[in-house]
Amino acid sequence: MRRAVLATILVVTGAATTAATGDFPYGSTHSFNVYRNGQQIGSHTLSFQGNGQQRTVATSIDFAVRALGLTVYRYSHRGNEVWNGSTLQSIDTKTDDNGKQFTMRARHDGNRLAVERKGADVAFGTSLNDQGLQRNDAVVEALPPTVLPSTHWNLNQVKQSMLLNTQYGTPSKVQITNLGRQTIKTSSRSIEATHYRYAGDITMDQWFDDRGRWVKAAFKAFDGSEIEYILQE
Template sequence: MTLTRRDFAAAGAAFALTGAAFAGGAAPAVAAGDSSDAQTLDFKVLRDGSEIGRHRLQISRDGARTMVDIDIDLEVGFGPLVLYRYVHRNREVWEGGKFVRFESRTDDDGETYEVTAERRNRDIVVDRKPADDYRIDRPDVLPTSYWNEATVRQQVLLDTQKGRKMEVQVEDLGWDEIEASGSLIRARKYEMRGDLRLTLWYDESGRWVKLLFPFKGATIEYVMK
Protein backbone atom coordinates (compact mmCIF):
# COMPACT_ATOMS: atom_id res chain seq x y z
CA MET A 1 0.00 0.00 0.00
CA THR A 2 1.28 3.50 -0.91
CA LEU A 3 0.60 6.29 1.58
CA THR A 4 0.26 9.86 0.35
CA ARG A 5 1.30 13.05 2.13
CA ARG A 6 -2.37 13.51 3.13
CA ASP A 7 -2.36 10.05 4.75
CA PHE A 8 0.66 10.98 6.86
CA ALA A 9 -0.98 14.24 7.91
CA ALA A 10 -4.04 12.32 9.08
CA ALA A 11 -1.73 10.00 11.01
CA GLY A 12 -0.55 12.92 13.12
CA ALA A 13 -3.78 12.98 15.08
CA ALA A 14 -3.39 9.29 15.89
CA PHE A 15 0.18 9.81 17.12
CA ALA A 16 -0.85 12.72 19.31
CA LEU A 17 -3.50 10.59 20.94
CA THR A 18 -0.67 8.44 22.15
CA GLY A 19 0.55 11.68 23.18
CA ALA A 20 -3.53 10.50 32.53
CA ALA A 21 -5.17 11.74 35.66
CA PHE A 22 -8.20 11.08 37.81
CA ALA A 23 -9.68 12.27 41.05
CA GLY A 24 -8.53 10.04 43.87
CA GLY A 25 -5.85 8.33 41.76
CA ALA A 26 -2.16 8.37 42.55
CA ALA A 27 0.63 9.09 40.13
CA PRO A 28 2.98 6.10 39.82
CA ALA A 29 6.15 6.28 41.84
CA VAL A 30 9.39 6.97 40.03
CA ALA A 31 11.87 4.16 39.69
CA ALA A 32 13.09 2.82 43.03
CA GLY A 33 16.58 3.90 43.94
CA ASP A 34 16.64 6.80 41.48
CA SER A 35 18.30 9.55 43.51
CA SER A 36 17.25 12.22 40.99
CA ASP A 37 13.60 11.38 41.76
CA ALA A 38 12.97 11.17 38.04
CA GLN A 39 12.05 8.55 35.47
CA THR A 40 12.30 8.50 31.68
CA LEU A 41 10.09 6.41 29.39
CA ASP A 42 11.69 6.35 25.95
CA PHE A 43 10.02 4.65 22.97
CA LYS A 44 11.04 4.24 19.37
CA VAL A 45 8.07 4.52 17.00
CA LEU A 46 7.85 1.92 14.22
CA ARG A 47 5.64 1.72 11.16
CA ASP A 48 5.52 -1.90 9.96
CA GLY A 49 8.89 -2.43 11.63
CA SER A 50 10.64 0.67 10.22
CA GLU A 51 11.59 3.39 12.70
CA ILE A 52 10.00 6.79 12.03
CA GLY A 53 10.68 8.66 15.27
CA ARG A 54 10.53 8.70 19.05
CA HIS A 55 8.17 9.37 21.95
CA ARG A 56 9.80 10.32 25.26
CA LEU A 57 8.28 11.07 28.67
CA GLN A 58 10.28 12.53 31.55
CA ILE A 59 8.55 12.14 34.91
CA SER A 60 9.92 14.14 37.84
CA ARG A 61 8.72 14.72 41.38
CA ASP A 62 9.15 17.57 43.84
CA GLY A 63 7.36 16.78 47.08
CA ALA A 64 3.65 16.32 46.31
CA ARG A 65 4.04 17.72 42.79
CA THR A 66 4.67 15.51 39.75
CA MET A 67 5.62 16.94 36.35
CA VAL A 68 5.50 14.96 33.11
CA ASP A 69 7.23 16.38 30.02
CA ILE A 70 6.27 14.65 26.77
CA ASP A 71 8.18 14.98 23.47
CA ILE A 72 7.06 13.33 20.21
CA ASP A 73 9.18 13.74 17.06
CA LEU A 74 8.23 11.93 13.85
CA GLU A 75 9.51 12.23 10.32
CA VAL A 76 8.50 10.18 7.28
CA GLY A 77 10.22 10.54 3.95
CA PHE A 78 11.49 8.94 0.82
CA GLY A 79 15.25 9.27 0.49
CA PRO A 80 16.12 12.95 1.09
CA LEU A 81 12.48 14.02 0.58
CA VAL A 82 10.52 14.61 3.81
CA LEU A 83 6.85 13.75 3.22
CA TYR A 84 5.61 14.41 6.71
CA ARG A 85 6.94 15.92 9.96
CA TYR A 86 5.23 15.94 13.35
CA VAL A 87 6.38 17.61 16.61
CA HIS A 88 4.40 17.51 19.85
CA ARG A 89 5.36 19.04 23.22
CA ASN A 90 3.26 18.64 26.34
CA ARG A 91 3.69 19.23 30.08
CA GLU A 92 1.38 17.72 32.69
CA VAL A 93 1.27 18.84 36.33
CA TRP A 94 -0.12 16.74 39.17
CA GLU A 95 -0.57 17.66 42.84
CA GLY A 96 -0.98 15.04 45.55
CA GLY A 97 -1.64 12.34 42.96
CA LYS A 98 -4.36 14.36 41.17
CA PHE A 99 -4.18 15.85 37.70
CA VAL A 100 -4.02 19.67 37.76
CA ARG A 101 -3.30 20.81 34.19
CA PHE A 102 -1.58 20.16 30.91
CA GLU A 103 -0.32 22.54 28.28
CA SER A 104 0.55 21.31 24.79
CA ARG A 105 1.73 22.65 21.45
CA THR A 106 1.74 20.61 18.24
CA ASP A 107 3.19 21.24 14.79
CA ASP A 108 1.38 18.77 12.55
CA ASP A 109 3.33 19.27 9.33
CA GLY A 110 2.80 23.03 9.41
CA GLU A 111 -0.59 23.08 11.15
CA THR A 112 -0.29 24.39 14.71
CA TYR A 113 -2.49 23.44 17.68
CA GLU A 114 -2.32 24.75 21.25
CA VAL A 115 -4.27 23.30 24.17
CA THR A 116 -4.39 24.11 27.87
CA ALA A 117 -6.58 21.95 30.14
CA GLU A 118 -6.92 22.89 33.80
CA ARG A 119 -8.88 21.47 36.72
CA ARG A 120 -11.20 23.96 38.40
CA ASN A 121 -13.04 22.29 41.26
CA ARG A 122 -14.79 19.30 39.63
CA ASP A 123 -14.58 20.58 36.06
CA ILE A 124 -11.82 20.51 33.45
CA VAL A 125 -11.63 23.78 31.52
CA VAL A 126 -10.19 23.31 28.01
CA ASP A 127 -8.68 26.30 26.18
CA ARG A 128 -7.73 25.40 22.63
CA LYS A 129 -6.55 27.06 19.45
CA PRO A 130 -7.81 27.23 16.77
CA ALA A 131 -11.03 25.53 18.05
CA ASP A 132 -13.51 26.88 20.63
CA ASP A 133 -12.97 26.56 24.38
CA TYR A 134 -15.26 24.38 26.49
CA ARG A 135 -15.71 22.76 29.90
CA ILE A 136 -15.91 19.05 30.83
CA ASP A 137 -18.16 18.57 33.85
CA ARG A 138 -16.57 15.43 35.27
CA PRO A 139 -13.40 15.02 37.37
CA ASP A 140 -12.19 11.66 36.05
CA VAL A 141 -10.97 12.78 32.61
CA LEU A 142 -7.43 11.71 31.67
CA PRO A 143 -5.10 13.24 29.06
CA THR A 144 -4.11 10.85 26.27
CA SER A 145 -0.56 10.41 27.54
CA TYR A 146 -1.02 6.83 28.85
CA TRP A 147 1.88 6.81 31.32
CA ASN A 148 -0.54 6.27 34.23
CA GLU A 149 -2.11 2.81 34.31
CA ALA A 150 -5.32 4.45 35.57
CA THR A 151 -5.94 5.28 31.90
CA VAL A 152 -7.34 1.78 31.34
CA ARG A 153 -10.01 2.31 34.02
CA GLN A 154 -11.47 5.41 32.34
CA GLN A 155 -14.38 5.91 29.97
CA VAL A 156 -13.46 9.44 28.83
CA LEU A 157 -10.05 10.72 27.74
CA LEU A 158 -8.90 14.17 26.62
CA ASP A 159 -6.93 14.39 23.37
CA THR A 160 -3.75 16.38 24.05
CA GLN A 161 -3.32 17.60 20.46
CA LYS A 162 -6.72 19.19 19.73
CA GLY A 163 -8.41 19.06 23.13
CA ARG A 164 -11.21 16.74 22.01
CA LYS A 165 -13.20 14.58 24.43
CA MET A 166 -12.79 10.89 23.52
CA GLU A 167 -15.17 8.18 24.74
CA VAL A 168 -13.60 4.74 25.12
CA GLN A 169 -14.18 1.20 26.37
CA VAL A 170 -11.28 -0.90 27.65
CA GLU A 171 -10.97 -4.70 27.89
CA ASP A 172 -8.42 -6.43 30.12
CA LEU A 173 -6.82 -9.23 28.06
CA GLY A 174 -4.65 -10.61 30.86
CA TRP A 175 -0.92 -11.12 31.20
CA ASP A 176 1.33 -11.22 28.15
CA GLU A 177 5.05 -11.54 27.40
CA ILE A 178 6.58 -8.69 25.39
CA GLU A 179 9.94 -7.18 24.54
CA ALA A 180 10.94 -3.97 26.33
CA SER A 181 14.43 -2.46 26.59
CA GLY A 182 15.87 -5.51 24.85
CA SER A 183 14.42 -8.08 27.26
CA LEU A 184 11.30 -10.22 27.51
CA ILE A 185 9.07 -9.05 30.35
CA ARG A 186 5.62 -9.86 31.76
CA ALA A 187 3.03 -7.14 31.09
CA ARG A 188 -0.73 -6.67 31.37
CA LYS A 189 -2.45 -6.20 28.01
CA TYR A 190 -5.46 -3.93 27.43
CA GLU A 191 -7.56 -3.33 24.31
CA MET A 192 -9.08 0.16 23.93
CA ARG A 193 -12.03 0.76 21.61
CA GLY A 194 -14.46 3.57 20.81
CA ASP A 195 -13.07 6.93 19.71
CA LEU A 196 -9.60 5.38 20.08
CA ARG A 197 -8.36 1.97 18.89
CA LEU A 198 -5.22 1.05 20.79
CA THR A 199 -3.53 -1.84 22.54
CA LEU A 200 -1.61 -0.91 25.69
CA TRP A 201 0.74 -2.88 27.95
CA TYR A 202 1.82 -2.11 31.54
CA ASP A 203 4.42 -4.08 33.49
CA GLU A 204 3.96 -5.53 36.97
CA SER A 205 4.83 -2.19 38.60
CA GLY A 206 2.21 -0.34 36.50
CA ARG A 207 4.77 1.22 34.15
CA TRP A 208 3.65 1.82 30.56
CA VAL A 209 5.89 -0.38 28.37
CA LYS A 210 4.28 -0.81 24.94
CA LEU A 211 1.60 0.49 22.58
CA LEU A 212 0.25 -0.67 19.22
CA PHE A 213 -2.45 0.58 16.84
CA PRO A 214 -3.50 0.04 13.21
CA PHE A 215 -3.42 2.85 10.67
CA LYS A 216 -4.26 2.80 6.93
CA GLY A 217 -3.36 -0.87 6.58
CA ALA A 218 -0.11 -0.43 8.51
CA THR A 219 0.81 -1.17 12.14
CA ILE A 220 2.23 1.56 14.38
CA GLU A 221 4.16 0.18 17.34
CA TYR A 222 5.90 1.74 20.31
CA VAL A 223 8.90 -0.26 21.52
CA MET A 224 10.60 0.77 24.74
CA LYS A 225 14.29 1.54 24.31
Protein backbone atom coordinates (compact mmCIF):
# COMPACT_ATOMS: atom_id res chain seq x y z
CA MET A 1 0.00 0.00 0.00
CA ARG A 2 1.12 3.65 0.02
CA ARG A 3 2.00 3.51 3.56
CA ALA A 4 4.34 1.34 5.12
CA VAL A 5 6.64 1.62 8.12
CA LEU A 6 9.62 1.61 10.90
CA ALA A 7 13.28 1.40 12.74
CA THR A 8 15.01 2.09 16.23
CA ILE A 9 15.35 0.20 19.46
CA LEU A 10 12.44 -0.29 21.88
CA VAL A 11 12.95 1.45 25.17
CA VAL A 12 9.45 1.42 26.59
CA THR A 13 9.05 -1.20 29.28
CA GLY A 14 5.56 -2.42 28.41
CA ALA A 15 6.20 -2.90 24.70
CA ALA A 16 9.61 -4.45 25.32
CA THR A 17 8.11 -6.93 27.79
CA THR A 18 5.57 -8.10 25.22
CA ALA A 19 8.24 -8.62 22.61
CA ALA A 20 10.44 -10.51 25.05
CA THR A 21 7.78 -12.99 26.11
CA GLY A 22 7.01 -14.07 22.55
CA ASP A 23 3.27 -14.08 23.27
CA PHE A 24 1.29 -13.33 20.13
CA PRO A 25 -0.78 -10.25 21.00
CA TYR A 26 -3.54 -10.44 18.37
CA GLY A 27 -6.81 -12.31 18.13
CA SER A 28 -8.25 -13.67 14.89
CA THR A 29 -8.96 -10.22 13.42
CA HIS A 30 -7.75 -6.67 13.99
CA SER A 31 -9.59 -3.87 12.20
CA PHE A 32 -9.36 -0.11 11.74
CA ASN A 33 -11.78 2.42 10.35
CA VAL A 34 -9.85 4.93 8.22
CA TYR A 35 -10.65 8.64 8.09
CA ARG A 36 -9.58 11.41 5.71
CA ASN A 37 -9.89 14.90 7.19
CA GLY A 38 -12.40 13.49 9.67
CA GLN A 39 -14.57 11.66 7.11
CA GLN A 40 -14.52 7.88 6.96
CA ILE A 41 -13.18 6.57 3.65
CA GLY A 42 -12.72 2.87 4.32
CA SER A 43 -11.17 0.15 6.44
CA HIS A 44 -7.97 -1.79 7.02
CA THR A 45 -8.38 -5.32 8.40
CA LEU A 46 -5.84 -7.94 9.44
CA SER A 47 -6.76 -11.62 9.84
CA PHE A 48 -4.51 -14.03 11.76
CA GLN A 49 -4.48 -17.84 11.61
CA GLY A 50 -2.19 -20.49 13.04
CA ASN A 51 -0.64 -21.58 16.29
CA GLY A 52 2.82 -21.84 17.71
CA GLN A 53 5.53 -21.06 15.20
CA GLN A 54 3.38 -21.31 12.07
CA ARG A 55 1.16 -18.35 11.23
CA THR A 56 -0.52 -16.64 8.29
CA VAL A 57 -1.56 -12.99 8.17
CA ALA A 58 -4.02 -11.63 5.60
CA THR A 59 -4.39 -7.91 4.91
CA SER A 60 -7.47 -6.31 3.34
CA ILE A 61 -7.57 -2.55 2.65
CA ASP A 62 -10.31 -0.61 0.85
CA PHE A 63 -10.54 3.18 0.51
CA ALA A 64 -12.94 5.32 -1.51
CA VAL A 65 -12.84 9.13 -1.51
CA ARG A 66 -15.97 10.87 -2.72
CA ALA A 67 -16.59 14.48 -3.77
CA LEU A 68 -19.85 15.98 -5.01
CA GLY A 69 -21.40 12.52 -4.98
CA LEU A 70 -18.68 10.99 -7.16
CA THR A 71 -15.86 8.61 -6.26
CA VAL A 72 -12.68 10.51 -7.12
CA TYR A 73 -10.14 8.10 -5.67
CA ARG A 74 -10.25 4.37 -4.95
CA TYR A 75 -7.65 2.10 -3.37
CA SER A 76 -7.68 -1.66 -2.81
CA HIS A 77 -4.91 -3.85 -1.42
CA ARG A 78 -4.81 -7.57 -0.60
CA GLY A 79 -1.87 -9.35 0.98
CA ASN A 80 -0.98 -12.70 2.49
CA GLU A 81 2.02 -13.42 4.71
CA VAL A 82 3.37 -16.78 5.91
CA TRP A 83 5.58 -16.84 9.01
CA ASN A 84 7.64 -19.43 10.86
CA GLY A 85 8.22 -17.84 14.25
CA SER A 86 9.84 -14.45 13.61
CA THR A 87 11.00 -15.42 10.11
CA LEU A 88 8.99 -14.31 7.09
CA GLN A 89 8.61 -17.28 4.75
CA SER A 90 6.64 -15.55 2.00
CA ILE A 91 4.40 -12.64 1.14
CA ASP A 92 2.16 -11.98 -1.88
CA THR A 93 0.28 -8.73 -2.51
CA LYS A 94 -1.96 -7.22 -5.15
CA THR A 95 -2.86 -3.52 -5.25
CA ASP A 96 -5.21 -1.35 -7.29
CA ASP A 97 -4.21 2.27 -6.65
CA ASN A 98 -6.94 4.20 -8.44
CA GLY A 99 -6.51 2.09 -11.57
CA LYS A 100 -2.75 1.50 -11.33
CA GLN A 101 -2.05 -2.18 -10.79
CA PHE A 102 0.81 -3.54 -8.69
CA THR A 103 1.79 -7.06 -7.70
CA MET A 104 4.70 -8.28 -5.62
CA ARG A 105 5.85 -11.54 -4.10
CA ALA A 106 8.77 -12.41 -1.86
CA ARG A 107 10.15 -15.77 -0.72
CA HIS A 108 12.67 -16.63 1.99
CA ASP A 109 15.42 -18.41 0.11
CA GLY A 110 18.34 -19.41 2.31
CA ASN A 111 20.47 -16.32 2.88
CA ARG A 112 18.23 -13.91 0.97
CA LEU A 113 14.69 -12.68 0.50
CA ALA A 114 13.90 -13.10 -3.19
CA VAL A 115 11.49 -10.36 -4.33
CA GLU A 116 9.61 -10.14 -7.61
CA ARG A 117 7.64 -6.99 -8.35
CA LYS A 118 5.56 -5.64 -11.20
CA GLY A 119 3.61 -2.41 -11.54
CA ALA A 120 2.63 0.62 -13.55
CA ASP A 121 4.92 3.65 -13.86
CA VAL A 122 4.95 5.90 -10.80
CA ALA A 123 7.19 8.80 -9.89
CA PHE A 124 9.73 8.48 -7.11
CA GLY A 125 9.40 10.61 -4.00
CA THR A 126 6.01 12.18 -4.66
CA SER A 127 4.54 11.38 -1.23
CA LEU A 128 4.48 8.98 1.67
CA ASN A 129 6.31 5.86 0.53
CA ASP A 130 5.61 6.64 -3.13
CA GLN A 131 8.75 5.00 -4.41
CA GLY A 132 7.64 2.84 -7.27
CA LEU A 133 8.68 1.18 -10.47
CA GLN A 134 9.73 2.93 -13.64
CA ARG A 135 8.58 0.09 -15.90
CA ASN A 136 5.78 -2.38 -16.45
CA ASP A 137 7.80 -5.60 -16.69
CA ALA A 138 8.66 -7.81 -13.73
CA VAL A 139 11.75 -6.95 -11.68
CA VAL A 140 13.56 -9.45 -9.45
CA GLU A 141 15.75 -8.36 -6.54
CA ALA A 142 17.53 -10.09 -3.63
CA LEU A 143 17.24 -8.44 -0.20
CA PRO A 144 18.71 -9.49 3.15
CA PRO A 145 16.69 -12.35 4.72
CA THR A 146 16.02 -10.29 7.86
CA VAL A 147 14.08 -7.56 6.02
CA LEU A 148 10.49 -7.34 7.26
CA PRO A 149 7.43 -6.28 5.24
CA SER A 150 5.76 -2.92 5.86
CA THR A 151 2.49 -4.45 6.99
CA HIS A 152 2.30 -2.30 10.16
CA TRP A 153 1.23 -4.93 12.69
CA ASN A 154 4.65 -6.39 13.59
CA LEU A 155 6.29 -4.68 16.57
CA ASN A 156 9.68 -6.07 15.50
CA GLN A 157 9.57 -3.66 12.57
CA VAL A 158 10.61 -0.83 14.88
CA LYS A 159 14.06 -2.45 15.11
CA GLN A 160 14.63 -2.27 11.36
CA SER A 161 16.44 0.34 9.26
CA MET A 162 14.94 -1.01 6.02
CA LEU A 163 11.54 -2.49 5.24
CA LEU A 164 10.03 -4.15 2.20
CA ASN A 165 7.38 -1.89 0.68
CA THR A 166 4.44 -4.25 0.26
CA GLN A 167 2.76 -2.29 -2.51
CA TYR A 168 5.75 -1.76 -4.79
CA GLY A 169 8.12 -4.52 -3.66
CA THR A 170 10.97 -2.02 -3.20
CA PRO A 171 13.25 -1.54 -0.17
CA SER A 172 12.39 1.47 2.03
CA LYS A 173 15.00 3.05 4.27
CA VAL A 174 13.50 4.25 7.54
CA GLN A 175 14.37 5.98 10.78
CA ILE A 176 12.11 6.10 13.85
CA THR A 177 11.88 8.44 16.81
CA ASN A 178 10.27 7.19 20.00
CA LEU A 179 8.01 10.01 21.21
CA GLY A 180 7.06 8.29 24.45
CA ARG A 181 3.79 7.34 26.07
CA GLN A 182 0.43 8.74 25.01
CA THR A 183 -3.22 8.02 25.63
CA ILE A 184 -5.07 7.20 22.40
CA LYS A 185 -8.72 6.48 21.70
CA THR A 186 -10.08 3.38 20.04
CA SER A 187 -13.71 3.05 18.96
CA SER A 188 -14.76 2.18 22.52
CA ARG A 189 -12.13 3.27 25.04
CA SER A 190 -8.88 5.07 25.84
CA ILE A 191 -5.64 3.10 26.15
CA GLU A 192 -1.98 3.79 26.83
CA ALA A 193 0.38 3.34 23.90
CA THR A 194 3.88 4.15 22.67
CA HIS A 195 4.12 6.73 19.89
CA TYR A 196 6.67 6.27 17.08
CA ARG A 197 7.41 8.75 14.30
CA TYR A 198 8.84 7.49 11.00
CA ALA A 199 11.09 9.42 8.64
CA GLY A 200 13.00 8.60 5.47
CA ASP A 201 11.27 6.73 2.67
CA ILE A 202 8.28 6.33 5.01
CA THR A 203 6.72 9.25 6.89
CA MET A 204 3.98 8.44 9.36
CA ASP A 205 3.09 8.15 13.04
CA GLN A 206 2.20 4.83 14.61
CA TRP A 207 1.22 3.66 18.09
CA PHE A 208 1.65 0.24 19.78
CA ASP A 209 0.00 -0.72 23.07
CA ASP A 210 1.65 -2.57 25.96
CA ARG A 211 0.61 -5.93 24.49
CA GLY A 212 2.55 -5.14 21.32
CA ARG A 213 -0.53 -4.49 19.18
CA TRP A 214 -0.67 -1.81 16.49
CA VAL A 215 -3.46 0.47 17.77
CA LYS A 216 -3.33 3.72 15.77
CA ALA A 217 -1.73 5.36 12.73
CA ALA A 218 -1.72 8.82 11.18
CA PHE A 219 -0.08 10.32 8.10
CA LYS A 220 -0.53 12.80 5.28
CA ALA A 221 -1.78 11.46 1.95
CA PHE A 222 -0.29 12.45 -1.41
CA ASP A 223 -2.72 15.37 -1.67
CA GLY A 224 -1.87 16.73 1.79
CA SER A 225 -5.03 15.43 3.45
CA GLU A 226 -4.84 13.99 6.98
CA ILE A 227 -5.37 10.23 7.28
CA GLU A 228 -6.18 8.65 10.66
CA TYR A 229 -6.66 5.01 11.65
CA ILE A 230 -9.05 4.28 14.57
CA LEU A 231 -8.94 0.78 16.05
CA GLN A 232 -12.33 -0.96 16.21
CA GLU A 233 -12.74 -2.82 19.50
